[in-house]
Amino acid sequence: MRIKCPYCGERALEEFTYRGDATVKRPRSLESDAAEAWTDYVYFRHNPAGLHREHWYHGAGCHAWLTVTRDTRTHEIVAVEFADKREGT
Amino acid sequence: MSRPLASVSGLAGLTVPGSYGAKVGELGVTIAERTGLGIATVAACKGKSEALKAAARKAYGVELPERSIVASGRDILFIGTGPGQWLAVSEKYANEELARELAGRLQGLASVADQSGGRTVIRISGPRARDVLAKGLPIDLDPRVFPSNGAATSTISLMGVQLWQADDTPAYELAIFRSLSGSFWRWLAASAAEFGYEVKPG
Numbered sequence: 001m002r003i004k005c006p007y008c009g010e011r012a013l014e015e016f017t018y019r020g021d022a023t024v025k026r027p028r029s030l031e032s033d034a035a036e037a038w039t040d041y042v043y044f045r046h047n048p049a050g051l052h053r054e055h056w057y058h059g060a061g062c063h064a065w066l067t068v069t070r071d072t073r074t075h076e077i078v079a080v081e082f083a084d085k086r087e088g089t
Numbered sequence: 090m091s092r093p094l095a096s097v098s099g100l101a102g103l104t105v106p107g108s109y110g111a112k113v114g115e116l117g118v119t120i121a122e123r124t125g126l127g128i129a130t131v132a133a134c135k136g137k138s139e140a141l142k143a144a145a146r147k148a149y150g151v152e153l154p155e156r157s158i159v160a161s162g163r164d165i166l167f168i169g170t171g172p173g174q175w176l177a178v179s180e181k182y183a184n185e186e187l188a189r190e191l192a193g194r195l196q197g198l199a200s201v202a203d204q205s206g207g208r209t210v211i212r213i214s215g216p217r218a219r220d221v222l223a224k225g226l227p228i229d230l231d232p233r234v235f236p237s238n239g240a241a242t243s244t245i246s247l248m249g250v251q252l253w254q255a256d257d258t259p260a261y262e263l264a265i266f267r268s269l270s271g272s273f274w275r276w277l278a279a280s281a282a283e284f285g286y287e288v289k290p291g
Contacts, residue, residue: 007157008241060243064172
Protein backbone atom coordinates (compact mmCIF):
# COMPACT_ATOMS: atom_id res chain seq x y z
CA MET A 1 0.00 0.00 0.00
CA ARG A 2 1.24 3.47 -0.89
CA ILE A 3 -0.10 6.78 0.38
CA LYS A 4 0.15 9.95 -1.66
CA CYS A 5 1.15 12.53 0.95
CA PRO A 6 -0.02 16.01 -0.12
CA TYR A 7 3.39 17.41 0.85
CA CYS A 8 5.91 14.66 0.05
CA GLY A 9 4.23 12.81 -2.79
CA GLU A 10 3.67 9.05 -3.01
CA ARG A 11 5.41 7.14 -0.23
CA ALA A 12 5.47 3.59 1.06
CA LEU A 13 3.43 2.44 4.02
CA GLU A 14 6.49 2.07 6.29
CA GLU A 15 6.80 5.85 6.50
CA PHE A 16 3.38 6.23 8.11
CA THR A 17 1.77 5.36 11.41
CA TYR A 18 -1.94 4.52 11.63
CA ARG A 19 -3.91 6.31 14.31
CA GLY A 20 -7.48 5.24 13.62
CA ASP A 21 -10.97 6.41 12.79
CA ALA A 22 -11.06 10.06 11.71
CA THR A 23 -14.82 10.39 12.04
CA VAL A 24 -15.19 10.12 15.83
CA LYS A 25 -15.76 13.43 17.59
CA ARG A 26 -14.63 14.12 21.12
CA PRO A 27 -17.69 15.06 23.25
CA ARG A 28 -17.54 18.61 24.53
CA SER A 29 -19.46 17.96 27.71
CA LEU A 30 -17.92 16.58 30.89
CA GLU A 31 -21.34 16.23 32.59
CA SER A 32 -22.44 12.80 33.79
CA ASP A 33 -25.27 12.67 31.23
CA ALA A 34 -22.63 12.63 28.52
CA ALA A 35 -21.37 9.22 29.67
CA GLU A 36 -22.93 7.46 26.71
CA ALA A 37 -21.32 9.87 24.25
CA TRP A 38 -17.96 9.31 25.94
CA THR A 39 -18.37 5.55 25.83
CA ASP A 40 -19.06 5.78 22.11
CA TYR A 41 -16.06 8.03 21.60
CA VAL A 42 -13.61 5.93 23.58
CA TYR A 43 -14.71 2.37 22.88
CA PHE A 44 -16.95 1.98 19.86
CA ARG A 45 -15.91 2.06 16.24
CA HIS A 46 -17.72 1.24 13.04
CA ASN A 47 -16.10 -1.43 10.97
CA PRO A 48 -17.25 -0.61 7.45
CA ALA A 49 -16.67 -2.86 4.47
CA GLY A 50 -15.94 -0.02 2.12
CA LEU A 51 -14.79 3.56 2.43
CA HIS A 52 -13.26 4.53 5.76
CA ARG A 53 -11.84 7.89 6.83
CA GLU A 54 -8.81 7.48 9.04
CA HIS A 55 -5.87 9.40 10.45
CA TRP A 56 -2.31 8.60 9.43
CA TYR A 57 0.88 10.26 10.63
CA HIS A 58 3.75 10.77 8.18
CA GLY A 59 6.43 10.24 10.82
CA ALA A 60 9.32 9.41 8.49
CA GLY A 61 8.51 12.29 6.15
CA CYS A 62 6.96 15.72 6.68
CA HIS A 63 5.45 14.91 10.12
CA ALA A 64 1.99 15.96 8.97
CA TRP A 65 -1.22 14.33 10.17
CA LEU A 66 -3.27 13.16 7.21
CA THR A 67 -6.88 12.15 6.73
CA VAL A 68 -6.94 9.21 4.36
CA THR A 69 -10.09 7.80 2.75
CA ARG A 70 -9.43 4.12 2.16
CA ASP A 71 -11.53 1.25 0.91
CA THR A 72 -11.18 -1.43 3.59
CA ARG A 73 -11.96 -4.19 1.08
CA THR A 74 -9.29 -3.35 -1.47
CA HIS A 75 -6.96 -0.89 0.33
CA GLU A 76 -7.59 1.49 -2.54
CA ILE A 77 -6.95 5.03 -1.37
CA VAL A 78 -9.54 7.43 -2.66
CA ALA A 79 -8.39 10.70 -1.05
CA VAL A 80 -5.59 12.07 1.13
CA GLU A 81 -5.70 15.50 2.74
CA PHE A 82 -4.05 17.34 5.61
CA ALA A 83 -5.96 16.63 8.82
CA ASP A 84 -5.40 20.25 9.76
CA LYS A 85 -6.72 22.25 6.81
CA ARG A 86 -4.62 25.26 7.82
CA GLU A 87 -1.47 23.31 7.08
CA GLY A 88 0.05 23.66 3.67
CA THR A 89 -1.75 26.91 3.03
CA MET B 90 44.90 24.30 25.23
CA SER B 91 41.98 23.03 23.18
CA ARG B 92 38.54 24.53 23.62
CA PRO B 93 36.49 22.33 25.94
CA LEU B 94 33.48 22.33 23.57
CA ALA B 95 35.27 22.35 20.23
CA SER B 96 33.04 20.71 17.63
CA VAL B 97 33.90 17.15 16.67
CA SER B 98 32.50 15.49 13.57
CA GLY B 99 30.12 12.58 14.09
CA LEU B 100 32.22 10.85 11.43
CA ALA B 101 35.56 11.48 13.11
CA GLY B 102 37.88 8.55 12.41
CA LEU B 103 35.59 7.14 9.70
CA THR B 104 36.04 9.57 6.82
CA VAL B 105 39.64 8.85 5.99
CA PRO B 106 40.43 10.50 2.64
CA GLY B 107 41.35 8.02 -0.08
CA SER B 108 40.00 5.71 -2.76
CA TYR B 109 37.96 2.67 -1.83
CA GLY B 110 35.99 -0.15 -3.36
CA ALA B 111 36.09 -1.36 -6.95
CA LYS B 112 38.92 0.04 -9.06
CA VAL B 113 37.50 -0.51 -12.53
CA GLY B 114 36.68 2.21 -15.01
CA GLU B 115 35.89 5.72 -13.95
CA LEU B 116 35.35 6.68 -10.35
CA GLY B 117 31.68 6.22 -9.53
CA VAL B 118 31.10 8.23 -6.42
CA THR B 119 32.72 11.00 -4.42
CA ILE B 120 31.84 11.40 -0.77
CA ALA B 121 32.70 14.32 1.47
CA GLU B 122 31.46 15.45 4.83
CA ARG B 123 30.44 19.10 5.00
CA THR B 124 31.80 20.33 8.27
CA GLY B 125 31.28 23.55 10.19
CA LEU B 126 27.88 24.24 8.62
CA GLY B 127 25.25 26.22 10.38
CA ILE B 128 22.10 24.08 10.55
CA ALA B 129 18.76 25.07 12.04
CA THR B 130 15.11 24.13 11.85
CA VAL B 131 12.59 26.89 11.18
CA ALA B 132 8.90 26.35 11.93
CA ALA B 133 6.27 28.99 11.22
CA CYS B 134 4.30 30.20 14.22
CA LYS B 135 0.55 29.67 13.99
CA GLY B 136 -1.04 32.28 11.76
CA LYS B 137 2.31 33.88 10.89
CA SER B 138 3.06 32.08 7.61
CA GLU B 139 2.60 35.14 5.41
CA ALA B 140 4.51 37.48 7.73
CA LEU B 141 7.31 34.90 7.96
CA LYS B 142 7.52 34.62 4.19
CA ALA B 143 7.69 38.40 3.86
CA ALA B 144 10.43 38.58 6.51
CA ALA B 145 12.47 35.85 4.77
CA ARG B 146 12.06 37.63 1.44
CA LYS B 147 13.30 40.87 2.96
CA ALA B 148 16.17 39.41 5.00
CA TYR B 149 17.49 36.77 2.58
CA GLY B 150 15.83 37.45 -0.77
CA VAL B 151 14.23 34.01 -0.76
CA GLU B 152 10.77 32.60 -1.30
CA LEU B 153 10.33 30.00 1.45
CA PRO B 154 9.25 26.87 -0.45
CA GLU B 155 5.88 25.33 0.33
CA ARG B 156 6.88 21.96 -0.98
CA SER B 157 9.79 19.58 -0.91
CA ILE B 158 12.36 21.70 -2.72
CA VAL B 159 15.43 23.70 -1.81
CA ALA B 160 15.54 27.47 -2.23
CA SER B 161 18.72 29.46 -1.93
CA GLY B 162 18.69 32.80 -0.24
CA ARG B 163 21.59 35.10 0.55
CA ASP B 164 24.12 32.82 2.29
CA ILE B 165 21.42 30.38 3.48
CA LEU B 166 19.66 27.40 1.88
CA PHE B 167 16.08 26.74 2.92
CA ILE B 168 14.89 23.19 2.42
CA GLY B 169 11.17 22.45 2.66
CA THR B 170 10.75 19.59 5.15
CA GLY B 171 7.03 19.79 5.91
CA PRO B 172 4.07 22.18 5.93
CA GLY B 173 5.38 25.39 7.51
CA GLN B 174 8.76 23.79 8.27
CA TRP B 175 12.22 24.28 6.82
CA LEU B 176 15.75 23.14 7.37
CA ALA B 177 18.17 26.04 7.01
CA VAL B 178 21.79 25.37 6.07
CA SER B 179 24.60 27.90 5.78
CA GLU B 180 28.34 28.08 5.30
CA LYS B 181 28.61 31.75 6.17
CA TYR B 182 26.70 31.51 9.44
CA ALA B 183 28.72 28.59 10.76
CA ASN B 184 27.66 26.20 13.50
CA GLU B 185 25.24 27.69 16.08
CA GLU B 186 25.61 31.16 14.55
CA LEU B 187 22.91 30.38 11.98
CA ALA B 188 20.21 29.77 14.60
CA ARG B 189 21.12 33.04 16.30
CA GLU B 190 20.97 34.91 13.01
CA LEU B 191 17.59 33.41 12.04
CA ALA B 192 16.07 33.77 15.49
CA GLY B 193 16.95 37.45 15.47
CA ARG B 194 15.47 38.17 12.06
CA LEU B 195 12.40 35.97 12.36
CA GLN B 196 11.50 36.72 15.96
CA GLY B 197 7.83 36.18 16.73
CA LEU B 198 7.23 34.64 13.30
CA ALA B 199 8.99 31.28 13.56
CA SER B 200 10.48 28.91 16.07
CA VAL B 201 14.16 28.44 15.31
CA ALA B 202 16.21 25.61 16.79
CA ASP B 203 19.93 25.04 16.34
CA GLN B 204 20.70 21.64 14.79
CA SER B 205 24.35 22.19 13.96
CA GLY B 206 25.47 19.80 16.68
CA GLY B 207 22.65 17.38 15.91
CA ARG B 208 23.16 16.60 12.24
CA THR B 209 25.90 15.32 10.04
CA VAL B 210 25.81 16.53 6.43
CA ILE B 211 27.32 14.33 3.74
CA ARG B 212 27.73 15.26 0.08
CA ILE B 213 27.46 12.38 -2.37
CA SER B 214 28.29 13.14 -5.99
CA GLY B 215 29.44 11.51 -9.19
CA PRO B 216 27.99 9.52 -12.08
CA ARG B 217 26.88 6.63 -9.81
CA ALA B 218 25.61 8.74 -6.88
CA ARG B 219 22.00 7.94 -7.78
CA ASP B 220 22.73 4.21 -7.98
CA VAL B 221 24.19 4.28 -4.47
CA LEU B 222 21.24 6.16 -3.01
CA ALA B 223 18.78 3.91 -4.85
CA LYS B 224 19.94 1.03 -2.66
CA GLY B 225 18.45 2.63 0.42
CA LEU B 226 16.29 5.59 -0.44
CA PRO B 227 12.71 4.70 -1.45
CA ILE B 228 12.51 7.77 -3.69
CA ASP B 229 13.20 7.99 -7.41
CA LEU B 230 15.95 10.57 -7.99
CA ASP B 231 15.81 10.28 -11.76
CA PRO B 232 15.80 13.81 -13.25
CA ARG B 233 12.55 13.04 -15.07
CA VAL B 234 10.71 12.92 -11.75
CA PHE B 235 13.05 14.58 -9.24
CA PRO B 236 13.76 18.24 -10.07
CA SER B 237 17.28 19.67 -9.85
CA ASN B 238 16.13 21.73 -6.85
CA GLY B 239 14.34 18.73 -5.36
CA ALA B 240 14.45 17.73 -1.71
CA ALA B 241 13.01 14.84 0.26
CA THR B 242 12.58 13.69 3.83
CA SER B 243 12.56 9.93 4.09
CA THR B 244 14.57 7.00 5.42
CA ILE B 245 17.61 5.05 4.30
CA SER B 246 18.01 1.66 5.90
CA LEU B 247 15.56 2.75 8.63
CA MET B 248 17.56 5.90 9.38
CA GLY B 249 15.85 9.25 8.90
CA VAL B 250 17.45 11.44 6.21
CA GLN B 251 16.80 14.85 4.78
CA LEU B 252 18.15 15.04 1.27
CA TRP B 253 18.45 17.82 -1.29
CA GLN B 254 20.01 18.00 -4.72
CA ALA B 255 23.03 20.31 -4.69
CA ASP B 256 23.82 20.34 -8.41
CA ASP B 257 23.28 18.39 -11.63
CA THR B 258 26.60 16.52 -11.74
CA PRO B 259 24.62 15.06 -9.88
CA ALA B 260 25.42 15.88 -6.26
CA TYR B 261 23.16 15.30 -3.29
CA GLU B 262 23.55 16.46 0.27
CA LEU B 263 22.10 14.44 3.09
CA ALA B 264 21.51 15.55 6.65
CA ILE B 265 21.36 12.63 9.05
CA PHE B 266 21.04 12.54 12.80
CA ARG B 267 24.51 12.88 14.26
CA SER B 268 24.23 9.87 16.55
CA LEU B 269 23.54 7.67 13.50
CA SER B 270 26.66 8.86 11.66
CA GLY B 271 28.56 5.62 12.18
CA SER B 272 25.67 3.37 11.15
CA PHE B 273 24.95 5.52 8.13
CA TRP B 274 28.58 5.51 7.11
CA ARG B 275 28.65 1.71 7.16
CA TRP B 276 25.59 1.62 4.91
CA LEU B 277 27.11 4.19 2.57
CA ALA B 278 30.54 2.56 2.34
CA ALA B 279 29.00 -0.87 1.66
CA SER B 280 26.59 0.54 -0.93
CA ALA B 281 29.19 2.58 -2.80
CA ALA B 282 31.91 -0.09 -2.83
CA GLU B 283 30.88 -1.77 -6.10
CA PHE B 284 31.12 1.55 -7.99
CA GLY B 285 34.43 2.64 -6.47
CA TYR B 286 34.34 5.73 -4.28
CA GLU B 287 36.63 8.45 -3.14
CA VAL B 288 36.43 10.06 0.28
CA LYS B 289 37.44 13.69 0.17
CA PRO B 290 38.41 15.77 3.17
CA GLY B 291 35.48 17.69 4.68
